[in-house]
Amino acid sequence: MSRGYLFATRALGALLLLAGLAMAGMALAQGGGPLAVGVIIGAAFALAGGGRLWLARGGGP
Numbered sequence: 001m002s003r004g005y006l007f008a009t010r011a012l013g014a015l016l017l018l019a020g021l022a023m024a025g026m027a028l029a030q031g032g033g034p035l036a037v038g039v040i041i042g043a044a045f046a047l048a049g050g051g052r053l054w055l056a057r058g059g060g061p
Contacts, residue, residue: 009056016049 020042027038 009052013049013052013056016045020045020049
């Protein structure tokens with residue numbers, strides 16, 4: 001893989017992870033429960049970002 005592609009993959013993964021955590025945190029801070037839409041979508045974003053980072057570092061089955 002080229003270095004630029006790997007950097008972009010890691011940067012996007014980190015951005016997704018941070019955005020997901022921020023979404024979930026804001027939803028909880030505004031009174032949403034654990035099944036609020038913002039928490040669910042935020043968790044999905046965070047998991048997607050974490051998965052990208054894990055796979056980019058060479059993890060996987």
